[in-house]
Amino acid sequence: MDGISASPRRLNAAQRSAHIREVVLAKGVELRQRYPILNHQDALGAGILAFALSGMIGSAALYITGxxxxxxCLLLNAFFASLTHELEHDxxxxxxxRKQRVPHxxxxxxxxxxxxxxxNPWIRRHLHLNHHKGGENSGANCGRGARLKALSRANQGQWNYFPVVEKRLRQYLLHNPVNGVVMAVTKGYSAHQGCWA
Structure with missing residues (x-):
C-alpha cells in the first residue's frame, strides 16, 4: 500500500482522518465497480436483518417444539445476534x-x-459517534490513552466511564420512562469491555 500511509509524522490528526476517509471511500468505489451487487447496499442490509430475525425465530421454534x-439454539442465536450487532453499528x-428515515x-x-x-440504539448512536471523535479507535480504552488505567477499569460498570454522558442519559431517561426501566435493569451494554462503542 505504497503512497497511502497516514503517518503521524507528516499529518496532523484532522489530516490523517481526512486521508483515511478518502482512501476508504476510494476503495469502496473500487469494490462497487468490481462487485456490482454492492450497489444494492440497502437491500443487502435489509436482507441480512430478515435472515437474522428469521434464524432467531426459526431456531427458537425448533427448540420449543423439541x-x-x-x-x-444458543449457538445459532448468538450468531444471528452478532449479525444484528454489526447491522446496528452500520x-x-x-x-x-441513509436518506429514508422510516426504513432506517x-x-x-x-x-x-x-x-x-x-x-437504545438511538442513544448508542450519540455515544458511539462521540467515541470516534476521541481520535483513536482502540478497543478497551475507547480512544482515551493510558492503556493500563483503562484496562484496570475494563470490567467495572459502564456508568463509571462517561460521567458527562451519564448526566445526559439521566436527563433523557427522565423524559422517557420506558427506556429508563430498560437501562436500570441492564445498566447499559458493552460489546467492547467497558465502552458503549
Whole structure:
C-alpha cells in the first residue's frame, strides 16, 4: 500500500482522518465497480436483518417444539445476534437507508428488538459517534490513552466511564420512562469491555 500511509509524522490528526476517509471511500468505489451487487447496499442490509430475525425465530421454534437441542439454539442465536450487532453499528453510521428515515428507523427498532437487553440504539448512536471523535479507535480504552488505567477499569460498570454522558442519559431517561426501566435493569451494554462503542 505504497503512497497511502497516514503517518503521524507528516499529518496532523484532522489530516490523517481526512486521508483515511478518502482512501476508504476510494476503495469502496473500487469494490462497487468490481462487485456490482454492492450497489444494492440497502437491500443487502435489509436482507441480512430478515435472515437474522428469521434464524432467531426459526431456531427458537425448533427448540420449543423439541427438534433442536438447547445448546444448538444458543449457538445459532448468538450468531444471528452478532449479525444484528454489526447491522446496528452500520445503521449508527447511516450505511442503510441513509436518506429514508422510516426504513432506517424501522431497521434500528428491529435490531434493538432482536437484542432487547442492549442500550437504545438511538442513544448508542450519540455515544458511539462521540467515541470516534476521541481520535483513536482502540478497543478497551475507547480512544482515551493510558492503556493500563483503562484496562484496570475494563470490567467495572459502564456508568463509571462517561460521567458527562451519564448526566445526559439521566436527563433523557427522565423524559422517557420506558427506556429508563430498560437501562436500570441492564445498566447499559458493552460489546467492547467497558465502552458503549
Amino acid at each position: 427438534y433442536m437441542a438447547w445448546w444448538v 445503521l449508527i453510521h447511516s450505511m442503510y437507508f 428507523n424501522l431497521m434500528m427498532g428491529l435490531v434493538w428488538m432482536a437484542r432487547p437487553s442492549t442500550i
